Amino acid sequence: MKRIIIAVITIAMVFAMPPDMDPACAPFNLPRNATFSDCCQIKIQMIPSDVFQKCAAQFPKPASPPPPPPQDGKPMGPPPMIACIAECVLKDLKMFVDGKVDVNAAVTQLIGSDSSLKSTAEAAVNYCVNKTTTMTTPPPPPGATCSPIPMIMIGCVYGQIYKNCGSQLVPNKPECTQLSDFAKKCDWVPPMKKE
Numbered sequence: 001m002k003r004i005i006i007a008v009i010t011i012a013m014v015f016a017m018p019p020d021m022d023p024a025c026a027p028f029n030l031p032r033n034a035t036f037s038d039c040c041q042i043k044i045q046m047i048p049s050d051v052f053q054k055c056a057a058q059f060p061k062p063a064s065p066p067p068p069p070p071q072d073g074k075p076m077g078p079p080p081m082i083a084c085i086a087e088c089v090l091k092d093l094k095m096f097v098d099g100k101v102d103v104n105a106a107v108t109q110l111i112g113s114d115s116s117l118k119s120t121a122e123a124a125v126n127y128c129v130n131k132t133t134t135m136t137t138p139p140p141p142p143g144a145t146c147s148p149i150p151m152i153m154i155g156c157v158y159g160q161i162y163k164n165c166g167s168q169l170v171p172n173k174p175e176c177t178q179l180s181d182f183a184k185k186c187d188w189v190p191p192m193k194k195e
Contacts, residue, residue, distance in 0.1 A: 025186030031178035035190040036158045039176035040165035044110045044117060046154060046191060047089055055088035086151035096150050101129050110157070124160035128153050131187070155188035162189045 059081040090096035095106045103125050110121040132149045162183045170176050183189050 022186065025182070025188070027190075030182060030190065031175045034173075034175035034179040036162050037191075039170050039173065039179050040162050041168040041170065042117065042120070042161060042165055043112075043114065044121065044158075044161060045112065046106070046110055046157060048093075051089050051092050052085070055085045055092065058088060059084040083148050083151060084146035086154060087146040087149075090150040090153070096147075096153075099147060099149075101125070101132070101149065101153055103129060106153075106157070110161075120161055120164050121157075123164070124157045125153075127160050128156035131156060154191055158191040159183050159186070159188035163187075 061081060087096060090101070090106075093105065093109050095102055095109060097105075103122070106125045107118060107121045110125070111117040132152055135152075162179075169180070179189060
């Protein structure tokens with residue numbers, strides 16, 4: 001199931017790339033086999049697997065393939081089911097209410113019972129809320145009814161916390177050094193370990 005979660009989030013980030021994002025920050029440029037939990041020992045959780053499973057069941061993959069991308073060079077928005085899964089997860093956890101991220105709910109979810117992470121989580125969530133309100137988002141595909149903000153928030157929050165991992169970084173792993181370089185440049189990282 002964690003493989004499915006990371007695949008959905010990675011695909012979402014591909015399609016959710018805003019027009020002003022550096023192409024070097026696309027998910028296919030990530031170092032292989034390196035995710036947040038591989039390289040940073042801070043224990044946070046934004047997406048409980050049971051909530052993800054419930055939301056994924058509500059928005060199954062469509063039977064027919066998605067329409068081809070436009071030929072005009074403009075970026076596509078995310079596939080509707082991926083945006084809706086991310087929105088469903090954050091709404092279920094009371095982190096996305098009335099089209100806006102609830103900072104307090106997001107911080108509470110991230111830190112669980114570890115209050116020592118509060119300032120790190122608050123800084124990450126506030127940074128990403130500001131980023132999603134000022135960035136240019138790609139137009140949604142026809143028929144899309146869900147916001148791209150939740151899925152952009154997920155990768156962004158993990159990226160910000162990763163950049164502040166400090167002494168919790170796993171040392172001497174080349175893929176983690178590469179992931180650190182990616183996070184510094186791109187502001188996001190995969191939130192979950194691939195298993």
